[in-house]
Amino acid sequence: MIFSRRKFLQISSATFGTAAVATSLGYFSDTKKLFGKEIEEPVKKTATYCNICFWKCGAIAYSKGNKLWKIEGNPLDPLSNGRLCPRGTGGIGVSSDPNRLKSPLIRVGKRGEEEWKVVTWDEALNFIADKMKTIKTNYGPESVAFFAHGIGGNFLKHTLKAYGTPNITAPSFAQCRGPREVGFELTLGQFIGSPERTDIENSKAMALIGSHLGENMHNSQVQELSKAIENGISLIVVDPRFSVIAGKAKYYLPIKPGTDMALLLTWANILIKENLYDKEFVSQYGFGFEQLVAEVSKYTPEWCYIETGIEPELIVNSIRELAKNKPASFVHPGRHVTWYGDDAQRSRAIAIVNSLLGNWNHKGAFFQPTKLSVPGYPYPEYPKSEKGRVDVRGEKYPWAGADEGLTNEIRNASITGAPYPIKAWFVYATNLINALPNQDETIKAINNLDLMVVVDVVPSEIAGYADVVLPESTYLERWDDLNITPFKKPFVGIRQPAVNPPDDQKDNWWIAKKLADKLDLGHFFPWNHIEDYLKFRIEKGGFNYSELKEKGIILGTNKPIYIEDGVANEFFTPSGKVEFYSTQLAEKGFDPIPKYTKHEEPPAGSFRLLFGRSPVHTFSQTQSNPILQEMQSENELWLNIDIANQYGLKSGDYVKLKNQDGKISNKIKVKATQRIRTDCVFMTHGFGHNSKGLKSVFGKGASDSALVTRYKVDPLMGGTGMNMNFVTLEVGV
Amino acid sequence: MARYGMVIDTAKCVGCMDCVVACKTENNVPEGFNRDWIAYETNGVFPTLTQEIRSERCNQCDNPPCVYCCPSGASHVSEQGGIVLVTQDECVGCKACMAACPYGARFVNPEGYADKCTFCNHRLENGELPACVSVCPTYCMHFGDFDDPESEVSKLLKSRKNHPLIPAAGTEPQIYYLV
Numbered sequence: 001m002i003f004s005r006r007k008f009l010q011i012s013s014a015t016f017g018t019a020a021v022a023t024s025l026g027y028f029s030d031t032k033k034l035f036g037k038e039i040e041e042p043v044k045k046t047a048t049y050c051n052i053c054f055w056k057c058g059a060i061a062y063s064k065g066n067k068l069w070k071i072e073g074n075p076l077d078p079l080s081n082g083r084l085c086p087r088g089t090g091g092i093g094v095s096s097d098p099n100r101l102k103s104p105l106i107r108v109g110k111r112g113e114e115e116w117k118v119v120t121w122d123e124a125l126n127f128i129a130d131k132m133k134t135i136k137t138n139y140g141p142e143s144v145a146f147f148a149h150g151i152g153g154n155f156l157k158h159t160l161k162a163y164g165t166p167n168i169t170a171p172s173f174a175q176c177r178g179p180r181e182v183g184f185e186l187t188l189g190q191f192i193g194s195p196e197r198t199d200i201e202n203s204k205a206m207a208l209i210g211s212h213l214g215e216n217m218h219n220s221q222v223q224e225l226s227k228a229i230e231n232g233i234s235l236i237v238v239d240p241r242f243s244v245i246a247g248k249a250k251y252y253l254p255i256k257p258g259t260d261m262a263l264l265l266t267w268a269n270i271l272i273k274e275n276l277y278d279k280e281f282v283s284q285y286g287f288g289f290e291q292l293v294a295e296v297s298k299y300t301p302e303w304c305y306i307e308t309g310i311e312p313e314l315i316v317n318s319i320r321e322l323a324k325n326k327p328a329s330f331v332h333p334g335r336h337v338t339w340y341g342d343d344a345q346r347s348r349a350i351a352i353v354n355s356l357l358g359n360w361n362h363k364g365a366f367f368q369p370t371k372l373s374v375p376g377y378p379y380p381e382y383p384k385s386e387k388g389r390v391d392v393r394g395e396k397y398p399w400a401g402a403d404e405g406l407t408n409e410i411r412n413a414s415i416t417g418a419p420y421p422i423k424a425w426f427v428y429a430t431n432l433i434n435a436l437p438n439q440d441e442t443i444k445a446i447n448n449l450d451l452m453v454v455v456d457v458v459p460s461e462i463a464g465y466a467d468v469v470l471p472e473s474t475y476l477e478r479w480d481d482l483n484i485t486p487f488k489k490p491f492v493g494i495r496q497p498a499v500n501p502p503d504d505q506k507d508n509w510w511i512a513k514k515l516a517d518k519l520d521l522g523h524f525f526p527w528n529h530i531e532d533y534l535k536f537r538i539e540k541g542g543f544n545y546s547e548l549k550e551k552g553i554i555l556g557t558n559k560p561i562y563i564e565d566g567v568a569n570e571f572f573t574p575s576g577k578v579e580f581y582s583t584q585l586a587e588k589g590f591d592p593i594p595k596y597t598k599h600e601e602p603p604a605g606s607f608r609l610l611f612g613r614s615p616v617h618t619f620s621q622t623q624s625n626p627i628l629q630e631m632q633s634e635n636e637l638w639l640n641i642d643i644a645n646q647y648g649l650k651s652g653d654y655v656k657l658k659n660q661d662g663k664i665s666n667k668i669k670v671k672a673t674q675r676i677r678t679d680c681v682f683m684t685h686g687f688g689h690n691s692k693g694l695k696s697v698f699g700k701g702a703s704d705s706a707l708v709t710r711y712k713v714d715p716l717m718g719g720t721g722m723n724m725n726f727v728t729l730e731v732g733v
Numbered sequence: 734m735a736r737y738g739m740v741i742d743t744a745k746c747v748g749c750m751d752c753v754v755a756c757k758t759e760n761n762v763p764e765g766f767n768r769d770w771i772a773y774e775t776n777g778v779f780p781t782l783t784q785e786i787r788s789e790r791c792n793q794c795d796n797p798p799c800v801y802c803c804p805s806g807a808s809h810v811s812e813q814g815g816i817v818l819v820t821q822d823e824c825v826g827c828k829a830c831m832a833a834c835p836y837g838a839r840f841v842n843p844e845g846y847a848d849k850c851t852f853c854n855h856r857l858e859n860g861e862l863p864a865c866v867s868v869c870p871t872y873c874m875h876f877g878d879f880d881d882p883e884s885e886v887s888k889l890l891k892s893r894k895n896h897p898l899i900p901a902a903g904t905e906p907q908i909y910y911l912v
Contacts, residue, residue: 070758072868083870086751092758214747219870226745226871244747247775247784254780615749627757630764631750640779674779 041065046498047074047552049483051475052087052094053618054150054172055195056483057219058553059084061092061476061498068092068476068499076553078220078489079195085217086616086631093627094474095499099458099694101471102503111447114464114692121506121514124468129518131451131467132163135423141165142387143423144451145410149430152472154481155512155530156428156455162516162524164383167390167422169405171435174719180333182399182717183347186582188360189572192333193369195487199562200224200233202364204325207236207318209260209350211334212243216613218335220487234325236318238263240610241638241682242675251318257608257680257723258340258599259308264331264349265596266304267319269296271356276323278358281578285355285569288581288592292352295593307596319353326357328364336612341712341721344399345594348582352594355578361569367561369486372554374541377533379524387420397718398588406718407436414445424451428508429472433461434620434686434703437711437720455511458624459693472508473501479509479530482537490556492541494534494548509533590716599724601679606726607643608680609659611704620686620705623697634701636671638682639729644672647731656730657681657702661709666690667733668702681727735878736795737814737852738907739866740889741788745873748773748786752865752874756790759853759864766840768850769865785912788865788874791838791850792898792906793817799830799839799847808847814878815907816854821846835902852876879907 041064050057050071058077062069071091075082084091104124109115119127135143141164148157149170157168172178172194181191192198200206201224213221225233229248237249238260246252255263271277272293282289301312308315322329331350337343359365391409392400400406414422425446436442446452446465454466463469472478476498483493509530516525527533535545538554548554560566573579586592602608616631617623623633637655644650654667666688676682687701712721748771756768769790776783797817800808807824810817819830824846831839831847842848853863861867866874877886889895890909897906 070755083868084751085870086749086754089751089754089758089868214749214871217749217870222747222749222870223872225747226873229745230872242775242779242782242784244784244786247782247786248744252780252782615747615751616754626764627754630757631754674775674777674782677779 043069044498046496047550048476048495048498049077049493049552050080050084050088050091051150051152051480051495052091052622053218055079055219056151056485056493057084057088058493059088059091060552063498066499068095071476074552076551076555077493078487078491078555079485080219081223083219083223085219085222087217087618087622087628088219090616090625090627090631092476093625094457094622095476095502096626097458097624098626098696099624100503100505101457101459101463101469102505103471104504105469107467111452111467112443112465114459116469121504124470125511125514125518128451128453128468129515132424132519135450136164139421139423140387141383142167142385142390143421144426145169145390145414145422145424146426146428147171147407147410147430147432148428151481151483152475152508153428155509156426158379158524159512159516159519159521160426161382162521163519164385166385166388167405167410169391169407169410171407171430171432173401173404174406174408174717175338175435175437175722176336178338178401178404178717178719179343179714180335180337180347181401182344184333184351186344186399186584187348187351187355187573187579193486195220195485196333196335197366197369198330198332199364199367201227203228203233203328203330204364205234205236205322205329207238207322207331208245209238209331209334210339211332212239212241212245212612213332214244215615216335217615234321236321240677240680251314251321253310253314253318254677256307256309256677257610258601261342261346261349261594262299262304262307262596263310263315264346264353265296265594266299266301266315267353268292268349268356269299270301270316270319271323271353272296274320276320277356278326281358282356285571285578287573287575287577287579292580292593295595299596307598322357327359327362329357330354330359330365338714338719339721339723340599341714341724342597343719343721344714344716345591349594352580355580360578361563361567363562363564367488368567370488370490370559370561371486372484372490372492372541372556374482374484374492374537374543377527377537379526390420390422391718393419395588397714397716399717401717407432408713408720409718411436411441411445414448415441422449424449425453427452427454427462427466429456429621431460431462431620433465434705437705437708437722439706440709455508457505459691460620461689461691464691464693470511471503471505472511473497473505477501477505478507479534480507482534488561489558491553492538492543492548493553496549585716602726606660606728608723609657609704609707609725609727610680610682610723611685612682614684614686617684617686620689623686623689623700624694626696629697632684633697634669635684635687637668637702638671638673638676640676640678641672641674643678644670647729649731654733656733657707657727658730659707659709660726663707663709664730665702665707666699734880735814736880736907737816737857737876738793738879738886738909740875740886740895740909740911742873742875742911743785743787744911745871746786746788747871749870751868751870752788755864755868756850759856760851762848763843766842766848768848785910787910789836789898790865790908791817792836792904792908793850793852795905795907796903798833798835798904802829802833804829811854814852814854814857816852817849818851818854819847819849835899835904836906
């Protein structure tokens with residue numbers, strides 16, 4: 001045996017107790033030896049925050065010259081605690097994505113044909129500004145709608161508000177977490193927010209309903225889950241699919257899709273019947289408890305078994321487990337909850353079960369988020385719109401969020417011209433073709449527009465329908481707004497470029513400011529460079545800008561976040577109490593207490609199409625990131641193994657899916673597994689790209705979005721329930 | 734002397750592949766290859782299932798067949814820590830080590846040498862944990878010295894039920910999985 005002569009430094013076992021903490025940033029003076037190769041370039045560390053998803057974890061980017069090497073979590077950051085999720089760790093791949101948009105483009109073919117001419121920034125922005133001025137003259141500024149996802153949209157939002165449109169929207173409400181916020185607001189007068197105010201870390205028992213934490217990698221939640229597992233948390237996982245987290249559950253409830261409300265109302269009934277609810281909390285804070293008792297008494301475990309397919313004993317034992325551990329136990333409100341069109345009511349049922357556990361503001365359940373106070377920039381007042389929002393109006397969806405609006409209603413107005421016409425879409429970092437249900441409706445709306453602008457880093461499907469495409473620098477190449485997120489500890493984070501954009505890509509703030517100039521709105525940007533803006537805000541808030549740039553994060557003073565350390569219960573409902581019975585709902589003609597209604601089931605030979613997250617991808621945004629593509633290059637169709645056998649399919653075979661409206665998917669690889677019910681199939685969202693520009697991922701996997709032609713709108717808040725589609729298998733493709 | 738090894742808690746691991754991605758960027762692992770990977774082991778019939786998810790890599794065996802069979806001496810055990818390493822310049826790319834490894838832990842780097850997990854020995858030299866361990870958002874991976882009975886890894890092995898991979902191969906792997 002030949003032993004290495006390499007000298008190792010003596011490392012004591014104590015060294016490995018804690019991860020090394022990065023305290024000083026800047027250049028290493030010495031070059032390091034890696035695998036016998038000298039690294040010529042010095043390593044530069046840049047403190048920033050991640051943009052691979054909306055969590056915005058603090059991060060340190062390592063670069064050599066103008067090339068990114070790696071990115072790690074910032075140990076000072078309360079969200080990441082120095083550890084990024086796999087997408088964040090693979091985030092540097094966004095810069096080396098071979099499909100990236102390089103320069104501004106103006107459409108030369110038909111919309112969606114992806115035929116372009118390369119133009120200068122001046123030409124592109126002049127084109128947009130001219131069209132916007134014409135639209136303002138002919139229809140009013142309200143006829144321009146802005147769709148944005150993420151913090152990068154802030155400056156463009158500012159320009160569009162200055163231009164005069166109130167129609168600013170994001171799919172995060174009506175296609176994602178809106179029902180949850182409405183359900184909790186109606187019940188407790190407080191919403192869940194992002195990051196969720198769930199205190200998983202200190203919880204003794206948690207129920208997840210269709211929420212596959214660990215496959216969705218919301219960083220802080222996953223980190224807290226791990227600590228909770230170490231402390232012996234009891235997990236109750238309700239899912240038609242034996243998810244990763246189901247494998248760690250004390251109770252796994254293999255529910256029939258669409259019947260979650262039956263389970264929740266039965267749980268409420270058991271808590272009451274068995275006297276397991278928090279009587280003190282209910283008598284002190286509850287409103288309409290008697291009506292709740294009367295309403296839910298019919299939902300017995302035996303009835304629930306018939307609806308949900310879950311054994312009565314499992315139904316009873318799982319809620320007893322939550323009750324036993326109250327108030328440090330809770331039902332997780334979930335995140336992507338637009339499933340069946342009665343989602344706000346289902347979220348209300350979740351809020352009601354939690355309230356029976358008396359867990360609001362309690363350690364181990366729901367905390368009161370705290371946020372650093374940093375003043376905004378003093379801008380001129382935005383013009384007021386006489387017409388008001390096009391999407392959130394009066395009685396149609398009484399609890400539609402005026403903050404994020406309803407993407408689907410703006411789409412409707414673009415198609416019908418009512419209540420007034422929408423003539424332009426300005427789209428920032430949201431792939432609407434895949435985010436909204438029913439792609440034909442989206443395309444129909446786009447074809448009615450006079451102007452369609454997309455700002456993106458890659459040629460996404462939505463960019464393919466644009467008149468003008470503006471290439472943005474990636475989050476590792478640009479400045480952005482301050483990250484002031486409400487969470488357990490107050491903090492502010494900064495995003496600053498680690499490397500320069502490789503081509504003619506620009507930062508969103510630059511685009512927003514230039515466009516404002518061309519719209520004669522330059523006075524809305526009374527600063528020259530974004531750093532002037534950032535520095536102003538930070539110093540006005542009493543913080544040190546250089547310190548923020550160096551450390552990436554400045555922490556504020558901790559405040560109480562639980563009852564246990566001094567938070568007082570306050571409920572901002574009309575009664576000032578926790579509303580088991582909602583007079584607000586009754587007044588508008590809705591069920592004041594949630595009721596169970598059956599949802600349509602797939603006909604024989606069909607399966608309900610379910611979709612969810614992969615730990616290595618975000619939405620339909622990251623598939624072409626070469627590092628993340630290597631981790632998962634296509635999605636799989638989860639198919640119960642008995643069904644697979646009936647069809648003569650095995651794992652690795654390809655099938656196509658045909659939905660109830662005749663839509664046929666790309667081919668998708670079968671995963672024949674024990675881990676799913678026989679009445680549904682599952683795939684991860686975001687694959688099956690059909691934008692020609694996304695060459696490296698074109699046609700890989702199937703698009704769930706293309707199959708979601710049918711959706712049901714939640715009458716309370718306008719969200720689009722999307723788990724309503726049934727598919728058959730097309731074998732031999 | 735020290736004997737480096739890992740203890741990985743399968744109760745916490747969610748199989749997110751952060752370890753795989755971190756290894757990839759830290760070590761510039763070439764496209765199409767990985768030095769670590771995730772294994773799923775599911776047993777039972779729906780809905781009564783059990784599942785173990787494991788982050789796997791070279792087991793840094795105490796009885797390493799890949800070292801014994803190496804004709805050039807490129808595969809060797811490091812003096813400090815007992816880490817199985819490959820001296821790139823001495824490797825002839827014959828793949829004997831790949832055939833000998835019961836874990837499929839090695840591959841031929843496009844540059845022509847056998848490649849595998851090094852426990853990030855370049856990071857250890859700086860007193861840093863291996864990239865996979867330091868990035869893991871579930872804190873499921875523990876690295877340390879099995880020769881030190883007071884080390885975290887030694888204590889974890891004593892405190893929890895665990896198993897190495899394919900012990901029957903007799904390679905004396907130095908990665909243990911807590912169940």
